[in-house]
Amino acid sequence: MIDDHLRLRGLGERFAAGFPGLSGVRAVLLTGSVARGLADRWSDVELMVFWDGEPADESRRAAVAAGGGELTAFHGYDPDNDEWSEDVLLDGVEIQVSHRTVEGTGAWIADVTERFDPDLTKQDLIALIRYGVALHDTGVVTGWRARTEVYPDALGLAMVRAHLDFRSTWQRRKLLARGDVLPLAQDRLDTVRNVLLVLLGLNRVWFPHLGFKWVRDLAESLPLAPAALPARLEAVLTATPASAVPAADALIMETLDLVAKHLPDAGAEEEITHQLTPRPGPG
Numbered sequence: 001m002i003d004d005h006l007r008l009r010g011l012g013e014r015f016a017a018g019f020p021g022l023s024g025v026r027a028v029l030l031t032g033s034v035a036r037g038l039a040d041r042w043s044d045v046e047l048m049v050f051w052d053g054e055p056a057d058e059s060r061r062a063a064v065a066a067g068g069g070e071l072t073a074f075h076g077y078d079p080d081n082d083e084w085s086e087d088v089l090l091d092g093v094e095i096q097v098s099h100r101t102v103e104g105t106g107a108w109i110a111d112v113t114e115r116f117d118p119d120l121t122k123q124d125l126i127a128l129i130r131y132g133v134a135l136h137d138t139g140v141v142t143g144w145r146a147r148t149e150v151y152p153d154a155l156g157l158a159m160v161r162a163h164l165d166f167r168s169t170w171q172r173r174k175l176l177a178r179g180d181v182l183p184l185a186q187d188r189l190d191t192v193r194n195v196l197l198v199l200l201g202l203n204r205v206w207f208p209h210l211g212f213k214w215v216r217d218l219a220e221s222l223p224l225a226p227a228a229l230p231a232r233l234e235a236v237l238t239a240t241p242a243s244a245v246p247a248a249d250a251l252i253m254e255t256l257d258l259v260a261k262h263l264p265d266a267g268a269e270e271e272i273t274h275q276l277t278p279r280p281g282p283g
Helices: 002-016 032-036 057-066 102-113 120-131 140-147 153-163 169-178 181-203 215-221 229-238 241-262 268-276
Strands: 025-031 045-051 070-078 083-090 093-101 133-137
Touching (some): 002 045, 002 133, 057 093, 093 102, 181 215
Antiparallel strands (some): 025 045, 025 133
16 A cells, blocks of 8 residues: 555656646645545555646647646536536546645635635535645645634534434334335445544544545544444444444434533534424325
8 A cells, every 4th residue: 555655646746747837827736535645556646736727738738748647538617516527547547636725725715714614615615725735836735734624613513503403213214114215325434524524523623525435533532422433423324224224323312412412502402302203194
């Protein structure tokens, strides 16, 4: 794994060398598993390039050529992610390049840190900036890291409120009794996802990856969490349905108890009532 990490990091650094000399480039970050030291033989290389303004197609193509890569995909502006991107093949390894503007990045950071928007895509960008490796920086990355050094209490509250959304115990047991395995499987996924997101807000920890990678490491790092959290999250996902349902019930209730104790304004008491509500009556 160490050899994979060093090889992939070297590829990323070699390919990225063509960007700093381009007009308008303010910073280049190595991100993802390679930046975090978690790369293995399945990993690709992820780079993020920050520009003064919209990156010109010819500049992007020139950087790919300078880096010795083969362009395999070239995407225009994506408004949902506020980025331009391309995929490149270099020495048999895929390199994914994301291009963003300094202005757009700053606006997203302000949305999260000043207006307490719990949007996961925006938080993912903050995590990439905070945990990436700066290969080139004119000061913008340093500034963004300073702005996101403190996770706002109001953002933590917004995160918890946004993800206190669990199916009730009665509903889960109904699915189990009926053998409705597909909606029950979806509920198991939703339970793990929402428990994690609630605990991130409760612990004031930046959401680290839109693909929910590195869950075990993340769960182990949270000081405010149900006991044996990593193993219990995995059990909800991998146990038989008959075992997973009570495991999910217990994990949800312990998470809600933590929220009620440490963040009483988040609405955990109402969610606890919802969890314990028996079969709804007619009406």
